[in-house]
Amino acid sequence: MSTQDETRWAKWLRDDGSVVSCVEKVKVMNENLDEISQMLQDAFEDGLLMEVNETQLRQVMQQMVEKLVNPWPKGKA
Template identity: 35%
Template sequence: MMARQGAGGAVTLPPPIHQIRAAMPPSPARIWRTPAGGTVACAEKLKVLEQNLEEFETVARDILEDAALMGCDVEQVRAVLRERLDLLRVRYSGRGI
């Protein structure tokens, strides 16, 4: 993530992620599904899924903010991220543990 140049040349950093999260509206509770449509109920699996989403969100936000700071069209970058996500294939196709 790049630092922002403020007034008078001072460098300002974005707020820490916990402050950003605190300011965001709470996300609705997700119900994770198995490929067969059942509910994933294992607390550890749910925890890992949520942690992965938080990491993904942080990286995606960094990409968009860096693009904005470099003068890129953020909506174009967002569209490229969607394309890349849609092209990702899961390397593991076995049954869940």
């Protein structure tokens, strides 16, 4: 994994502030975010092509993130 791969999103931290240093965990997290980013961009562009208001599109996407639910109780993940 290159330095760019390791830093393209964030330095991943645990709740206690320590760094997630497992190469495979960081790789999976970054790959997941790459996929989500591309899907969001595609949906955003589709909406704009369908003449949906840009501000509304952004608000709906932000609301989706805000509604995410943590399925694991604190300290169990």
